[in-house]
Amino acid sequence: MRTSFAAPRNIDYSDTKPLPNASESLIGRFVDVPATSSATSRLPDFGDYAEVYAVTARIAGRINATNVSEQERNSLLRERQVLLDKKLGGTITGKEANRLEYVRWSLDRIEDAQHGLTLDALESSVVRYEKFLAEVQALQEELRQLTKGNK
Amino acid sequence: MSWCDKLASTPTVGFTLDWHFVPSSAILQAFSTILDKLVQDNKQMFTVERQEPFNLTFTTYDGYQYSIEPSKVAVSFQHRLKVKHVSGGPPTMELLSIPTPFSKLLPIVANKLIEAALLLPGAPARTISRIGIVSTTLVAIDEVPPGIARFIKYIGRPWKGSVDNFNVQIVADLNKTTKWSDRCVHLLVKPEDREQVPAVQFDWQRTFSSGQPLTHDSLKDIMASAETASLKYLEELAEGSQFDEDLIRSTT
Numbered sequence: 001m002r003t004s005f006a007a008p009r010n011i012d013y014s015d016t017k018p019l020p021n022a023s024e025s026l027i028g029r030f031v032d033v034p035a036t037s038s039a040t041s042r043l044p045d046f047g048d049y050a051e052v053y054a055v056t057a058r059i060a061g062r063i064n065a066t067n068v069s070e071q072e073r074n075s076l077l078r079e080r081q082v083l084l085d086k087k088l089g090g091t092i093t094g095k096e097a098n099r100l101e102y103v104r105w106s107l108d109r110i111e112d113a114q115h116g117l118t119l120d121a122l123e124s125s126v127v128r129y130e131k132f133l134a135e136v137q138a139l140q141e142e143l144r145q146l147t148k149g150n151k
Numbered sequence: 152m153s154w155c156d157k158l159a160s161t162p163t164v165g166f167t168l169d170w171h172f173v174p175s176s177a178i179l180q181a182f183s184t185i186l187d188k189l190v191q192d193n194k195q196m197f198t199v200e201r202q203e204p205f206n207l208t209f210t211t212y213d214g215y216q217y218s219i220e221p222s223k224v225a226v227s228f229q230h231r232l233k234v235k236h237v238s239g240g241p242p243t244m245e246l247l248s249i250p251t252p253f254s255k256l257l258p259i260v261a262n263k264l265i266e267a268a269l270l271l272p273g274a275p276a277r278t279i280s281r282i283g284i285v286s287t288t289l290v291a292i293d294e295v296p297p298g299i300a301r302f303i304k305y306i307g308r309p310w311k312g313s314v315d316n317f318n319v320q321i322v323a324d325l326n327k328t329t330k331w332s333d334r335c336v337h338l339l340v341k342p343e344d345r346e347q348v349p350a351v352q353f354d355w356q357r358t359f360s361s362g363q364p365l366t367h368d369s370l371k372d373i374m375a376s377a378e379t380a381s382l383k384y385l386e387e388l389a390e391g392s393q394f395d396e397d398l399i400r401s402t403t
Contacts, residue, residue: 068152094398095390101297102154102390109157 155253160288165225167281214248226264278362284381298391355381
């Protein structure tokens, strides 16, 4: 069977016919948001494909965050340490505390890019097993009811 | 690396110019040097989205949208997906655009805009009154940078944070000199429909007190300073000290 996944750099445009249930084969348009002051307030509209886009955007974000250089990550770690020292020493200002929160968030995003896919796969396995467990329990219950009825 | 990189934000860059009405067919003709390059394997790699008497919008398959109006020209990037049929299986979605960080996309979009602006009919005689740089991010509210989360919390305070969905637009003046003034249109949208992804858009704009010449060197200069100033403001928003009520109280 021919596979459908192509690397982004190796694009296949061989099929651009719309599907019967898809309004168009290329998805991603802008819609105007009522705005009095700016003509550029437009947001992308993905219609029924918004969820697919959201997943894609997350993947794209992770790819970007994975590309953070070791130098930049180390710089963030150093900055976090300096700000934490100030916090523990009781000399941190409000602005610095906000900066600390932002640096932590940035490091979290980098960590998510490194381990997020594995954790997502793990989470989906857990969901699958939980669903399986629920189905087995439902079957057990059904068998118990049937056994009761036969007695 | 900007927070926009980590959340796969997409840029739009645009110029506001003096009004000049030209039929859209003339605009299409003027842009033929760009369109002629958009061919791959004997296939046209763009679609014309809108052609009205004086307006033209076309989008390349790799996600760059050009929009030309009598007083505006803009180039934006957004990821594009394609429904792809597969043999003996259900159709799948394919990402046509290449995932690229916002800070790398921004200069690409900016260069495309400069190229487009110089092709506008009557370009040498026209002037630029405003430049805008827009960052659009589709992101769950619990994943936004802490400063933007603080912004949302700040707006929802009168209702003690019990804000289920919102569509907020705030236009704020930022800086002013004798040569230009900066402002930003902040747009936060959390739709009622849970299936829809919330959107955060910041439309940073620099308006010049006098028209700037539409030449390559002038556009490069305008663009470079606008990129620096807008990215700096985006970082300030992500830190969010301006929405910190303790800091606000201490300065008033």
